Amino acid sequence: xxxxxxxxxxAGGPAAPAAIxxxxxxxxxxxxxxxxxxxxxxxxLATCALVLGLxxxxxxxxxxxxxxFRLEHGHDGKDVFWAPTPDAMVTRMLQTAKVTPADIxxxxxxxxxxxxxxxxxxxxxxxxxxxxxxxxxxxxxRNVNRAGLEGRVKIVVGDILVEDFSAATVVTMFLTxxxxxxxxxxxxxxxxxxxxxxxxxxxxxxxxxxxxxTENAEAFFWIVPAxxxxxxxxxxPGEAAPTxxxxxxxxxxxxxxxxVGERIVxxxxxxxxxxxxxxxxxxxxxxxxxxxxxxxRRFVGQQKHPxxxxxxxxxxx
Numbered sequence: 001x002x003x004x005x006x007x008x009x010x011a012g013g014p015a016a017p018a019a020i021x022x023x024x025x026x027x028x029x030x031x032x033x034x035x036x037x038x039x040x041x042x043x044x045l046a047t048c049a050l051v052l053g054l055x056x057x058x059x060x061x062x063x064x065x066x067x068x069f070r071l072e073h074g075h076d077g078k079d080v081f082w083a084p085t086p087d088a089m090v091t092r093m094l095q096t097a098k099v100t101p102a103d104i105x106x107x108x109x110x111x112x113x114x115x116x117x118x119x120x121x122x123x124x125x126x127x128x129x130x131x132x133x134x135x136x137x138x139x140x141x142r143n144v145n146r147a148g149l150e151g152r153v154k155i156v157v158g159d160i161l162v163e164d165f166s167a168a169t170v171v172t173m174f175l176t177x178x179x180x181x182x183x184x185x186x187x188x189x190x191x192x193x194x195x196x197x198x199x200x201x202x203x204x205x206x207x208x209x210x211x212x213x214t215e216n217a218e219a220f221f222w223i224v225p226a227x228x229x230x231x232x233x234x235x236x237p238g239e240a241a242p243t244x245x246x247x248x249x250x251x252x253x254x255x256x257x258x259x260v261g262e263r264i265v266x267x268x269x270x271x272x273x274x275x276x277x278x279x280x281x282x283x284x285x286x287x288x289x290x291x292x293x294x295x296x297r298r299f300v301g302q303q304k305h306p307x308x309x310x311x312x313x314x315x316x317x
C-alpha cells in the first residue's frame with residue numbers, strides 16, 4: 001500500500017499531533033525526542049511539517065516512478081499524500097495475513113502497485129489494486145507488465161469508497177485515520193474471515209487482532225468477524241435441560257448469558273472470523289470450552305470438558 005500521510009492533525013484527540021510528529025520524525029537517521037509543547041502549538045507544527053513535505057525527508061527527492069511519470073514522496077492525491085510502504089513492511093503485512101495462491105488481495109489506494117505485485121510475485125495470489133489517480137494507475141500497470149504479472153495483477157482506476165472489493169479474501173491499505181473509519185462499515189460487511197491489514201493507521205475502537213512492527217513502521221491486522229449477536233438455542237453435551245445463549249458483540253469481542261434450565265452463567269468469548277470460542281462454568285465449578293462456527297442461522301461445533309466432551313448444535317432464535 002502506498003498512499004497515506006496523515007492530513008488531519010485536528011482529528012484523533014489531544015495526543016494526535018504529538019503522535020503525528022513522532023511518526024514524521026521516526027525515519028530520521030538520528031534519535032529524536034519531542035519536547036513538551038502546548039497541544040495547539042503541536043497541531044500547527046504537525047500541519048506545517050506535512051504541508052512542507054517534511055515527512056521522510058531523506059527520501060523526498062527519490063523518484064518512485066519511471067521515465068513517463070515522476071512519483072515522489074508527498075505527491076498530492078485525493079484525501080491523502082502519497083507515501084511508500086517499506087518493502088519489509090509489505091512482506092510482514094502479507095505474511096501476517098497468511099496470503100496464499102488461493103487468495104484474492106485487494107489493495108485500496110494501490111499507488112505504483114507495490115503491494116499487488118508483491119502479493120502475486122512472492123505469495124502467488126491474484127491481486128487487484130484500486131487507484132484514484134489515472135497517471136499513478138498507469139504507472140502501476142507498467143510496473144505490473146515489467147514484473148511479468150499481467151495475468152495475476154489488475155490495476156483499476158476508481159474511488160475506494162465506490163468500487164466493489166467484496167470479492168477480496170485479503171484487503172490491504174495505507175490511507176488515513178479518517179478514511180479507515182469511513183471504510184470500516186464496508187469492511188465489517190465482508191465475508192467473515194476476510195483478512196485486513198492497514199499500514200500505520202488503526203480502525204478506532206475496532207481493536208486489531210495483531211499489531212505488526214518493523215524498525216521504522218507499524219501496521220494492524222484484523223479478521224472480519226461474523227455477526228453473532230442475539231439469541232441462540234443450543235444442545236450441549238452433558239446437559240439434559242434446554243439451553244439458551246444470549247450474546248452481545250463488540251466487533252470480535254463477545255459476551256453474554258448462557259441459560260441452562262434454571263441455571264444462568266456468564267460467558268466471555270472471542271470471534272476469529274466465523275469461529276466463536278467461549279468458556280462457561282458447569283454446575284461442579286469446572287470450565288467447559290466451546291468452539292463453534294456461527295454460519296448465519298446455524299451454530300455447529302465442539303465442547304471440550306473432561307466429563308462432557310462432544311458436539312454442539314444450535315440455531316438462531
